[in-house]
Amino acid sequence: MRKHNFSPGPATLPQEVFQQAADALVDFNHSGLSIAEISHRAPEFVQVIEEATSLVRELYQLPDYFEVLWLPGGASTQLAVAPMNLLGLNDSMAIVDTGFWALRSIDAARELAQVHVLESASATHYDRIPKAWNLPADAKYLHVVSNETIEGIQYHEYPQVDIPLVADMTSDFLSKPLDVDRFGIIFASAQKNFGIAGITCVLVNTKVLPVNSDRKVPTIWDYQTHIQNQSLYYTVPTYPVYVALLMLRWIKAQGGLREMQNQSVAKSSLLYDEIDRNPLFEGIAVKEDRSVLNACFRAISPEVESQFLEYCSQNDVVGIKGFPTVGGFRASMYNGMAMESVQHLVQLMKNFKPSL
């Protein structure tokens, strides 16, 4: 029997997607070949990557001047590659310190350019998104972590600024519709909302790419290289792209991004309502910034916490232990998480009787 997996990523996908992925690994479209043994340049695979690209374009309604890239190295690589491509040697970018992944972005960007940290939520242990700050005139773009996976806080409205946003959307990509025109670069690794580990989808607004930068970007890191080669400059991780295609088809068949958003809100509301109702638990983030993808909460004492973790594991719930810097629990509910699993967890919270 399948477990209810609330892991923050790699995360669960719908059973039917895992089944189709498993079938193709053995025999892709009755070709007598595994999807993993055909060339990334074979027409069969080119069709796969082209369909995945056109589904991303369709779901986000991307204008022509956006390019969709499929790159290896995870979102972590993009934390450096985005500033490398967008900033000249003396340029600066701005960022709000919202948590773990903002700090990683600050470290990565500082190796390349000047970074203005506008405000930090560290004083309140990253339980909220700072919203009162001033943008310096020289910032070329504002980096946002649209959903801080570890602390469970999310931008429900993006900051109104007159420079492009560069967004690390690793944990909320394809989870709601977006006004893409405000963004210069959007990137997300696949293993949370749309696939398995190994591939990162990068949306590049070509209008923001500098024309004559004084930085020589190494060819392999240059977005232009991958735009010109349709992401086939190197051997793209073919199987992760194929699984992403299956998830993109699944998202479209469900009704697209508005439906993903409705499902996310329904799943997370059910859980947050129980967290707020049940005297044994409490939410960690402030309500207005709570993430609909990663719900972080605590029990009333460490003792109750360890009893509830044990109770979860006896009842087929896995992956809900919080990250060490935050503690407590974190229930991750990405696109592939079924409502039934959230209902199961909420029922466990209701039934749970700690021995005090």
Ligand SMILES: Cc1ncc(COP(=O)(O)O)c(C=O)c1O
């Ligand atoms: C918001 C965010 N950004 C970046 C990353 C890093 O992604 P990767 O491990 O694929 O490099 C993660 C991973 O969990 C994340 O949650």
